[in-house]
Amino acid sequence: MKYGKQFEQLNEEFPEEWQEKSIEYKHLKKLLTDVVEELNTIGLNKSKLLDLLLRKTEDTHIEYVLDGPLNQPQPRLIVQFNDDESKEEWLSLYNLQKGSSGLDEITASTSNIDLDKQKEDHIEEIFTQGADPANKEIHINLTADAKFLGALTAAFDKLEELQMVEKNKFAAQVETLCNAITGVTGPGASHHSALGLHKKKSNDLYAWREIFTLWVESAIYEGITEASRGERDVASAEKRLNAFAAEVVKRGLGDSRTMKSKRSRQALDQFLELNMALLEIKKFYTANLEAARKILKKHMKMTALPTDAFYSFAGVEGSALQSATSSSNSNFGWTFYTISLPRVLLARLTETLIPIIPSIDDYNCLICQEIAFKPIRLNCSHIFCVRCLVKMQKRGQADCPLCRAPVVLAANKDNLDQALVGYMELWFPKEVRAKAKANDKEAQREHMAESGIEDVSCTIM
Template identity: 35%
Template sequence: MKYGKTYSSLLSTPTWPQEWKDLALDYRGLKKLVNGVVQELAAQGLNHEVLLDLLEAEREFEEHETLTVGDARSAFDLANQKPSHTSFSRSRAHYEFTSDAANITPRLRIWLHSEPGSPPGDLLQPSLLQPRPETNDSHSRASTNPSSCEGSEGAEPIPKLDIGMGVIEEPTLMSSSVNLANKPNPLYALKSDYDSNPRQGASSVEVVDSNTDIHDLVELDKTAIGVVPLEQPESELLARDNGSPQDVEVIVPLTADTAFHRVLATALSSLGSLQTRTQMRISDQIFSLADTVSSCSGPPARDRKSDLYAWREIFQLWVECQIYQGGATERERASGESGIRDVAEAEKRLGMFASEVVKRGLGDRRTLKSIKSRDALQTFLNLNVHILDLKKFEMANAEAARKILKKHEKRTALPTATSLAVLPISRGTGELPQMLITTLTETLLPVLPSLEDYSCLICTSIAFKPIRLACGHLFCVRCLVKMQKRGQAECPLCRSSCVLVADGSNLDVGLMNFMKEWFPKETKEKSDSNDRESAEEQLTEMVVIALVAASTGLATALPTTNATLSIVVKRSINGATGSDCNGYTFTAAQVSAAAQASLSHVLAGTTVGTNKYPHVLDNREGFTYPSGCTVTRYEFPIFRNNIYTGGDPSVDRVIIGHVSGSSAYSCGVLTHQGASGNNFLQCDNA
């Protein structure tokens, strides 16, 4: 199927607004204008083969110029300090535009070359530029059989005529649509004029009007028809008369080509304005949709009808479907799927997204409690469809412009690159849809807090309870405790030595409350998971401690009833040593057992005894503790034969500090024995 039919079929898409269809490129009309350009050029003897040869000669001339200027041995014209071009011996043509902000005007600049005593160069071949004798029959045939531009991909065949010098071709004349008369080739008139006055033709510029009769062109004075001699020294003209090659410069206006480019430029400008209006309109719809979703998806604790989790699932599904752009997995990069999707693939994935939304029941009142939410979902789907339609519309017009310019170059030999330099092409194909997709992503997705933004980078679940290290990185309390138990001092992300010094003061309370509000389900699941994991670790450590205690003769100091099982050691103690309190000594194992019991209560938030041990030590005596024993410090009764579970606390206390997750530091033992009042004395290390 030819693209014209495909393009017409696309423009009949029912979901496209009428404004788009009205401003789309008129592909058929532009094809007719191209046919007119072909006929206009042929009427001036510039059929495809001739013009292609002239333009190729111009390219070779420019290369020749570059080499000549760069060669220090090249000949220079001393009169005007320009390189000598006399060594280039071909006629040539240059396709150029003279344009301002409103008008585009293409034209051809042709240089006819000849050697002294011969007709102008290889352009003026007999088969192309020598006219046959004028007869009534020839005029009759030309007037009754005009070239047709409707429904043909090429110009009418040029009739072959015999004028006694062999078979030649008569150039096809312009049709009336481009306002050119049925006249002999004006370039031949230029040749005749040059032959009659080679001195004038050697350095002149002819502006050839396509409406000027050939006989008038020959008879009129040169100054009357636009022959403007260039200012050159008389010696140069004489030198050219005496054997120098001659060049005649001709400027050929292109009426039909001007019409073609102005129509195309106007259409492209209208499409650019449409792009701007469409971008503003869709952006406003996206911002309005974001406000609606935000109002319907507040924290569930504040609004019982909140659709927070439904919209979060919709957006997550939309991102996972990767409708407009491929992912960045290794397989997709290798297969080239990580780029922008084509329209067909994007439509397929959008259909998958809509199907999955329906399958999960995300579009009905079971999950979307608010009517506003259901309307917003429909708007969201319509926006996606509209953006895809816009992408198809842009691609269709871009392809139409590309094909019509390609046809223009193929039929006329005039280079497309020159046209592209002056046409108002505002942005690349598909750039506007991609901009709108970016706006959609950056505006809608941040409306709802994303779980990924609040996940622990170690366990990948929500970072509850969030511990913010001194370096600024965030981890959940469980992962931090595990790092401290392993003795890992460095942050996994930046390698700062801040893990072991983290304690309860590093808990980000504000962020923890935010997580509870916006992620109530996830925080509850994480809290339950932490409790289960903590209980398992407690049971494991209890067995280990029991075995160690039994091997050191402390089996009797361990509780054996279910009532006291929960306060048995559940975390590790660092730095425990034996202590001597005025002759009453405690072994390192006894100090460690009491310290771990104290830590278990601190972590569980429980106390025992009338005085609610363990409680914070105020250190009013100003004792100095080991460097690892940082605040907050806790005191807890210590006995040699059992773990304190209530009753008389006696006079000795084990001190722990630097409570961090599942571990703490043993700061030593204090005693009231021998101290005044309610003060303590510090026991010596044994």
């Protein structure tokens, strides 16, 4: 199946308002045919034009340039020559063009020439009226190419508008979801019993923490390892999203076993829907970026006109076939083409959602790798759990394990971070209870050992 048909079928899967903003690939192909016909009319078929474009130091040389505003490119060919043989060749060529489309599409630039008079006199006067031969050049406006590039840039403008709409829409949805999750996971969250009584929420915080951990580890849209770093393609992202959703169901994270609050289960549905919406946006913009690259590549292939000229006109340096998300495209006139919208939305989702549920990893003691309860903030600002601090002091270790500041032996009860104690008790109640229990057991064993009592388990005979 031809690409144009594939793109058309894929486009039909998207919302109607998206389809209206999509690149009209078939229409651009028709306009491209007109560009080829226009060049052939003036005697510049693909091979001839390519030969002239590649000449850098010879007597006759052509340059393809674009002027005008970004959304209305004005392409033209500048023909430079300085010998009689080239003059005769171009006289013949443009007399031919004059008969088919007139001199309205041709302007010539040499010293001491009245441009208005050129349109009235025979084209040969352009070459002969007292100009310095080394500076002669002819400018040919490419009307059909202007229509093609105008249609393409108009499509880019529409995609740019849609990007802003979807970005704002997505941001609002993320904010709504944030509020919903905060309402069912915060320390003061509660749910209703069957009798209509308020009950303290006990499970939703840990369910959402597990969901977010699983979501991050799934690396649905971007690789997180050195080997897989970078934005994933649509097929890979879709596969990973399906696997994530299946794992959520498998663990029972979306039902009443783990989520006691109905609002929490509704928020999970919203979270999954938001991920699906992100995937659809990724599909749409990937398809349109591919269509844009293909039509520009076809433009170069069918006409020999260098696509680099369009990229340079739009503010990009480098190869015309470079990746649309390359950092070297940072000055490109349309941000949809240079900045991955899915990546922007993913960043918004990650930066907004993940911080609302604190991660245990951010509050672990760097020595025992368990929650730093009770947290002792040394004078160097580093935090360790009280048990690890006591052990360091008993060993006579004076320096902080992280910064080597001599602050360990000076720590006392005043270094206990009371605010952080309360924060940990609110957000990590299970871990705090487990740590407190483990601390008590360890302290008891140490006390018995210091008293000469052997720690022996009781045996029932």
